[in-house]
Amino acid sequence: MNRRDAISRLGVLIGGTLSASTLSGLLAGCSTPSSVDYALQILTEPQFALFGRIANIIIPETDTPGATEAGVDRFIDTMLAKYYPLAETRHFLSLWDAFGMMYSPEEIDDVELETMILREDSQAYNITGSQSESAAWAFRLLKELVISGYYTSEIGMTEELRVKPFGTANMDIARSEIDRTWSN
Numbered sequence: 001m002n003r004r005d006a007i008s009r010l011g012v013l014i015g016g017t018l019s020a021s022t023l024s025g026l027l028a029g030c031s032t033p034s035s036v037d038y039a040l041q042i043l044t045e046p047q048f049a050l051f052g053r054i055a056n057i058i059i060p061e062t063d064t065p066g067a068t069e070a071g072v073d074r075f076i077d078t079m080l081a082k083y084y085p086l087a088e089t090r091h092f093l094s095l096w097d098a099f100g101m102m103y104s105p106e107e108i109d110d111v112e113l114e115t116m117i118l119r120e121d122s123q124a125y126n127i128t129g130s131q132s133e134s135a136a137w138a139f140r141l142l143k144e145l146v147i148s149g150y151y152t153s154e155i156g157m158t159e160e161l162r163v164k165p166f167g168t169a170n171m172d173i174a175r176s177e178i179d180r181t182w183s184n
Contacts, residue, residue, distance in 0.1 A: 019141065019144060022079065022083070022144055022145065022148055025079045025082070025083030025084075033071070033074045033075075033078055035071065035074065038074055040077055041077050041078060041080075041081035041082070042077060042080050042081040042089060042093075043076070043077045043080065043093075047093065047096065047097075048073055048077060050096075051073055051076050051142065052067075052068045052072070052073035053110075053113060054113070054117055054142065054146070055067035055068055055072040055073060055076070055146045055149075055150075056068050057113065057114050057117045058117070058121075058143060058146045058147070059072070059146060059147070059150050064155070064159045064160045065155050065159060067146055067149070067150050069155065070149070070150050070153040070154075070155040070156055071149070071153055071155075072145075072146055072149035072150050072153070075145070075148075075149030075152075075153070076142075076145045076146070076149060079145055079148075079149070080092070080093075080145075092138055092141055092142075095134055095135060095137075095138035096138055096142070120135070120139045121139065121143070123136065124136045124139040124140050124143070125140070
């Protein structure tokens with residue numbers, strides 16, 4: 001699978017569109033940095049831990065690796081630091097900090113966090129009076145980054161999507177069934 005195919009499939013997974021910053025990062029070749037000696041670029045340790053936990057709720061480990069195993073947390077940090085305008089990144093992070101995350105992520109148990117994420121996911125695409133447009137935007141952007149990071153990672157492309165780089169082989173086609181062949 002090439003980068004363009006992956007990006008077009010991401011649009012379908014996310015719901016149609018990718019933000020300009022995410023799209024520019026993906027087209028520029030943003031990849032998941034190695035976990036060896038990774039230094040945070042823009043996220044704080046609590047934000048990094050929280051986004052990693054949320055990423056694993058959105059894409060949990062099943063018979064294929066989960067989001068953090070694919071490096072989605074590092075991908076999010078890299079995208080926000082290098083491909084998003086600083087004002088947009090700061091606004092996004094301030095919304096998450098104000099979004100009930102004033103306490104440390106370790107204080108939220110997994111069940112409580114999963115319940116909160118499922119509630120926000122159901123509301124993010126259908127804004128009701130209980131959620132502001134800004135909160136919905138922040139959740140949609142995080143989900144976009146999680147899905148983009150996962151499905152453009154090596155794990156996402158090879159283990160989840162099960163890439164067949166050459167398609168299926170049809171070895172038993174009779175020569176008489178082929179109208180013409182191509183030559184150069």
